[in-house]
Amino acid sequence: MNALLILHRHNHNEWARLLAATAKLNQGFDVIVCGLDADRLPIQPLHGEVLLLPVAAEAGPEVLSELLLPYCQKRSHIVAGTDHWGRDLMPRLAAQLDLPMISEVTAIAGPQQWSRPSWAGAIEQSIVGDGSSVLFTVRPQGFSPVSGDIAKDYQRLSVAELTPLVERTIEPSQSMRPQLTEAKTVIAVGRGACTEQLWPLVEALADKLEAAIGGTRPVIDSGWLPSELQVGQTGQLIAPERYIGLGISGATQHMAGIKQAKTVIAVNQDADAPLMQLADYALTGELDKVLPELLASI
Numbered sequence: 001m002n003a004l005l006i007l008h009r010h011n012h013n014e015w016a017r018l019l020a021a022t023a024k025l026n027q028g029f030d031v032i033v034c035g036l037d038a039d040r041l042p043i044q045p046l047h048g049e050v051l052l053l054p055v056a057a058e059a060g061p062e063v064l065s066e067l068l069l070p071y072c073q074k075r076s077h078i079v080a081g082t083d084h085w086g087r088d089l090m091p092r093l094a095a096q097l098d099l100p101m102i103s104e105v106t107a108i109a110g111p112q113q114w115s116r117p118s119w120a121g122a123i124e125q126s127i128v129g130d131g132s133s134v135l136f137t138v139r140p141q142g143f144s145p146v147s148g149d150i151a152k153d154y155q156r157l158s159v160a161e162l163t164p165l166v167e168r169t170i171e172p173s174q175s176m177r178p179q180l181t182e183a184k185t186v187i188a189v190g191r192g193a194c195t196e197q198l199w200p201l202v203e204a205l206a207d208k209l210e211a212a213i214g215g216t217r218p219v220i221d222s223g224w225l226p227s228e229l230q231v232g233q234t235g236q237l238i239a240p241e242r243y244i245g246l247g248i249s250g251a252t253q254h255m256a257g258i259k260q261a262k263t264v265i266a267v268n269q270d271a272d273a274p275l276m277q278l279a280d281y282a283l284t285g286e287l288d289k290v291l292p293e294l295l296a297s298i
């Protein structure tokens with residue numbers, strides 16, 4: 001067993017950069033690849049073990065952390081990427097292991113020296129560890145990719161034996177909606193659109209327009225949408241043909257994610273909301289009146 005453990009979600013194309021980042025630690029590592037097609041990922045484990053955990057990427061962090069916990073014991077470093085998967089999983093693991101965690105590492109100077117951005121990237125924070133075990137997520141964009149061979153020896157973990165919890169989550173999501181970052185039309189929902197009454201109308205509009213649905217951070221924080229559908233500075237950057245913002249004020253952190261949108265349409269009861277000011281088409285009105293009219297007109 002190696003002291004360094006990399007946790008990786010299959011299908012996440014940042015593997016080669018994650019490998020480059022952890023190479024700075026200059027030690028062999030074990031890797032656990034999570035995903036139903038985990039064995040198709042090119043992996044060069046140096047002298048370590050590769051364990052494949054055939055669980056759908058959609059398996060929630062609660063389930064995954066429980067599955068992974070036994071493999072995280074007695075490690076000096078546990079590393080994952082800074083995507084939504086890593087962001088959700090690693091703090092839970094850190095809490096369960098009672099170990100410190102560092103997020104969004106952009107440089108590694110040694111086994112106990114990390115850099116990360118702080119204050120929305122305005123300053124770089126240097127962290128020096130005290131020698132204890134640590135979990136961290138890396139921003140792979142900061143590291144040049146390293147190529148790796150297909151691992152010859154790997155062990156496929158049997159999730160069924162690990163816990164019956166997985167049975168609930170093993171099926172990938174059946175959503176027919178386009179991917180948020182690839183959709184031609186994105187409907188973004190803000191706090192003003194998230195009520196029991198409005199939500200079916202939002203979904204009906206998305207169905208009619210074959211649109212992806214994304215949301216602002218408060219919408220994600222309050223559980224209306226999963227975290228990978230957050231749009232903005234700390235979420236996804238999107239570039240659709242049409243962005244339709246419903247009940248969104250237009251905070252700078254949200255606007256940072258829609259700069260590349262070609263046409264911006266906004267609906268808000270407040271004509272002075274920043275998004276309304278910036279939109280190509282701004283509809284002033286209450287969503288419970290505007291949405292039925294919109295649906296009827298399409």
Ligand SMILES: Cc1cc2nc3c(=O)[nH]c(=O)nc-3n(C[C@H](O)[C@H](O)[C@H](O)COP(=O)(O)OP(=O)(O)OC[C@H]3O[C@@H](n4cnc5c(N)ncnc54)[C@H](O)[C@@H]3O)c2cc1C
Pocket residue numbers: 120189190191192193215216217218219230231232233234235246247248249250251252253254257267268269270273285286287288
């Ligand atoms: C470090 C940091 C990072 C952040 N990152 C992000 C990020 O990545 N993405 C992000 O989105 N936010 C992010 N935020 C949060 C951001 O600052 C805003 O708080 C958030 O975007 C506001 O979301 P909102 O527009 O849904 O809510 P609000 O600002 O509350 O706006 C709700 C709007 O809905 C309208 N409304 C209410 N009811 C109705 C109705 N019935 N009909 C029509 N309109 C209605 C209101 O007039 C209002 O304009 C971040 C914040 C920080 C500090």
